[in-house]
Structure formats: structure tokens, C-alpha cells
Amino acid sequence: MTEPAPTPAPPAAPPPMRGARFAQVDVARGIALLAMFVFHFAYDLSNAGLIETDIAFEPGWRWFARCIAGSFLTLVGVSLVLATRRGLNRASFLRRLAMVSAAALLVTAGTVVAMPANFIFFGILHHVAVASVLALPFLRLPVASVVLSAAVAFALPSLVASPVLDQSWAVWLGFSRLPLQTADFVPVFPWFGCVLTGIALARIVLPRIEDSAMASWRPRLLPVRILAWGGRHSLLVYLVHQPLFIGLIMLAAQVIAPVPREESRFLGDCQATCVRSNADETLCRDTCACTVAGLKRENLWGKALADQLSAEETARLSRLAQACLRGP
Numbered sequence: 566m567t568e569p570a571p572t573p574a575p576p577a578a579p580p581p582m583r584g585a586r587f588a589q590v591d592v593a594r595g596i597a598l599l600a601m602f603v604f605h606f607a608y609d610l611s612n613a614g615l616i617e618t619d620i621a622f623e624p625g626w627r628w629f630a631r632c633i634a635g636s637f638l639t640l641v642g643v644s645l646v647l648a649t650r651r652g653l654n655r656a657s658f659l660r661r662l663a664m665v666s667a668a669a670l671l672v673t674a675g676t677v678v679a680m681p682a683n684f685i686f687f688g689i690l691h692h693v694a695v696a697s698v699l700a701l702p703f704l705r706l707p708v709a710s711v712v713l714s715a716a717v718a719f720a721l722p723s724l725v726a727s728p729v730l731d732q733s734w735a736v737w738l739g740f741s742r743l744p745l746q747t748a749d750f751v752p753v754f755p756w757f758g759c760v761l762t763g764i765a766l767a768r769i770v771l772p773r774i775e776d777s778a779m780a781s782w783r784p785r786l787l788p789v790r791i792l793a794w795g796g797r798h799s800l801l802v803y804l805v806h807q808p809l810f811i812g813l814i815m816l817a818a819q820v821i822a823p824v825p826r827e828e829s830r831f832l833g834d835c836q837a838t839c840v841r842s843n844a845d846e847t848l849c850r851d852t853c854a855c856t857v858a859g860l861k862r863e864n865l866w867g868k869a870l871a872d873q874l875s876a877e878e879t880a881r882l883s884r885l886a887q888a889c890l891r892g893p
Contacts, residue, residue: 586797588783590643594799595792597636598806604630605807609814614823619833634689634751635759641693642700642763646771649704658697666694668804680748687737688749690803695753696760703764711765718758831870832857848890855889856882 604626611620620626648658669690676684685691703711722739730740739752774780784790795802832853839849860866863881868874874882 591793591796594796638759639763642760643767646767683748692751715761859885
């Protein structure tokens with residue numbers, strides 16, 4: 566009787582490939598892009614007067630924007646380590662640097678045309694281009710030196726001050742104390758500290774995971790795959806998303822009446838004052854909206870905006886606010 570042939574062993578899983586992309590980094594960059602979409606869409610709505618919140622001056626939104634920028638720049642540091650872990654490919658590095666630099670110049674040119682009073686002269690893409698060059702020596706320095714340098718980069722703006730650094734040619738360094746008119750400003754310091762932090766994190770973590778199953782992970786769920794695709798093509802996505810948002814908002818503005826900017830500022834100041842008195846935020850919002858409606862009804866709105874209320878009219882304003890606070 567012939568013995569059955571032995572069952573072939575299942576093929577062994579392929580070992581992780583050194584030099585392959587880490588999908589986790591692409592997904593993380595995709596999540597940062599998604600957060601950026603939220604901020605920029607809200608900013609564009611505010612700028613068009615379609616929402617009451619003034620995004621550019623609201624502290625919570627400003628911190629949100631800083632967190633987004635910090636996450637992008639930290640991932641720049643991580644990506645530099647991943648791209649050079651088998652040595653610096655000069656042609657690839659210079660090609661990528663040229664693409665980012667060209668995109669930064671395109672952003673500057675576009676904003677000079679679209680918003681000349683607030684054009685972007687050193688935004689996040691400008692920073693990425695400069696930081697990519699500045700970071701090269703730190704890819705080989707001891708990790709402890711990189712960590713120390715990151716701490717110094719974060720601290721420098723509060724330690725360095727000079728009238729020379731207030732000059733327009735030096736503003737991009739980040740040491741100027743003068744107010745700036747620009748829609749996006751990401752100076753070298755302290756933001757280069759985020760890039761150095763990413764380099765340090767990647768150099769600490771990468772040797773521990775490069776030969777593990779984590780290195781070969783690939784997303785399977787469609788939403789995660791979309792995030793990873795966006796992360797892989799982040800420069801293209803960055804350049805395309807704002808013109809798309811602005812076009813959509815311009816269409817929406819045809820059918821939605823904008824909130825007058827004066828009313829938006831008045832409401833913001835009113836709500837901030839109310840909240841500082843430990844009142845409920847929702848109550849403050851409703852009370853301030855009711856007060857504005859009352860001022861318009863009493864024909865006091867223009868005088869209130871111009872701060873020209875007489876003593877009697879100020880008393881009427883106070884009674885309106887108290888009536889609104891008590892509710893119907």
C-alpha cells in the first residue's frame with residue numbers, strides 16, 4: 566500500500582524588509598492632514614464671515630493649529646531618519662527638497678495675490694525645506710546631543726533678544742518681538758525643536774522595531790488605507806485642499822448670509838467677558854446673542870460698536886443684558 570505524500574508545510578511569512586516604508590508613519594501623517602483640514606475649513610468659514618467664531622484669535626483654535634504644525638514637523642524628523650537609515654541618497658533628497666521649496670514659493674505667490682496684506686512668507690512648507698537641510702548633521706550625532714539640541718531650540722526664542730533680529734531679513738529665524746501680519750508663520754525657532762524631537766524619537770525606536778512584525782504592518786480597513794495614501798502624498802494634498810475649500814465656501818457664500826465681522830468681534834468679546842465671571846459658556850453665548858438683538862431693536866447697535874453710548878443708553882444696555890440673562 567502506497568503511503569500518502571506528506572502534507573507540504575505552509576510557506577513561511579516573509580521577513581520584514583529593511584528600507585521599506587513604515588505604514589504607521591503614513592497613517593500618522595494622514596491623521597495630521599485630517600486635523601489640518603478641520604482647522605483650515607473652520608478658518609476659511611470664519612474668514613468668509615459664515616461662522617461667528619473668529620478662528621484666528623480664538624485661543625483654543627490657535628493651540629489646535631500649533632499642535633497640528635508640531636505633529637507635522639515631528640513627522641518630518643521621523644521621515645528623515647527613515648529615508649536615510651541606509652545612507653543619504655543625495656539625488657532623492659535633493660529632488661524632494663526642490664519639490665518642497667517650489668511648493669513653498671507657490672504658496673507665497675498664491676497668497677500675495679489672494680491676501681496681499683497677510684501673505685505667507687515663511688509658513689510650514691518654508692520651514693520644512695530649511696529644516697530638512699539643517700537637520701542633516703543631527704542624523705549622525707549621538708541621540709543625547711540631538712535631545713539636548715531640541716531643548717535648546719525650544720528655549721532660544723525666550724532667551725535671545727536683539728533689535729538686529731527685529732529686522733525684516735531676520736524675522737524668519739523666530740527671535741523678533743514685533744507683531745507680524747501673515748496668515749501662517751512657522752519660524753526656524755522654536756519649531757526646529759519639533760524636527761529634532763522626531764529625529765531623536767525615530768533613532769531611539771527604529772532599532773527596536775525594524776525587524777519586528779510591526780515594521781511589516783499594512784492597513785487593511787479602507788478608512789485607514791485612505792489616511793495612509795494621504796500621508797504618502799501629503800505635499801500634493803496640502804497644495805490642493807485649500808483652493809478646494811475656498812471654492813466650496815465661495816459657493817456657500819452665495820446662499821448663506823455672512824455674519825458681519827463687527828458682530829462677530831462684539832459677540833466674542835461679550836462671551837469672553839461673561840465666561841471670565843464663571844458663568845456657563847452656553848448661557849453666555851445665548852445671553853450675548855440676545856443682547857445684540859436687543860441693541861439692534863433699540864437702535865443702539867451702531868453706537869455700541871463705536872463706543873458712543875451715553876450714560877442713559879449704557880444703563881439701557883445693562884438692563885437689556887440683565888433681561889437676557891434672566892431669560893424669557
